[in-house]
Amino acid sequence: MSFKCTICNKSFPSKNAKDIHRRNCVPSGSAKDANGTVIKLTRQKDGNFYCYCSEHAVIPMGYATLGSLSKHMRLAGTVWIGPAGEVSHCLPLSALITVFDLS
Numbered sequence: 001m002s003f004k005c006t007i008c009n010k011s012f013p014s015k016n017a018k019d020i021h022r023r024n025c026v027p028s029g030s031a032k033d034a035n036g037t038v039i040k041l042t043r044q045k046d047g048n049f050y051c052y053c054s055e056h057a058v059i060p061m062g063y064a065t066l067g068s069l070s071k072h073m074r075l076a077g078t079v080w081i082g083p084a085g086e087v088s089h090c091l092p093l094s095a096l097i098t099v100f101d102l103s
Contacts, residue, residue, distance in 0.1 A: 023065050031070035033079045041066060051078075 002011040003018040007025045012018040028042040031049070041049050048062030049069045063069035073080070 023067070026066065029066045031066045031073065033070075033073045034077045035079050037080055039080045041069070 002013070003015050004011050005018055005022055005025055007022065007027065010021065010025075012021060024047070026043070028040070030038045030040050032038055043049055044062075046062070048064060049066055050060045050062050051069055051072065061072070063072065072078070
């Protein structure tokens with residue numbers, strides 16, 4: 001029996017192999033930042049989803065899956081500050097509080 005990826009139509013010998021492949025085949029989707037804001041993202045030509053954040057301020061960090069990018073933002077406590085669907089920037093919530101401090 002063969003298991004086919006519904007995105008690229010590639011066949012796999014097992015459901016597990018197809019499921020592993022599918023995590024890296026998704027062309028677009030969404031991730032959540034530390035505040036729960038949903039960001040719509042598109043995989044770039046090199047196969048990664050990109051995030052610019054305070055940890056990677058100069059060089060963007062590529063993530064193979066939306067889940068790994070979402071986990072990064074959640075664990076680093078970052079929030080999205082760029083336009084959805086593009087290579088964008090995120091900063092720690094504490095940096096935003098400093099930038100927008102009106103006192």
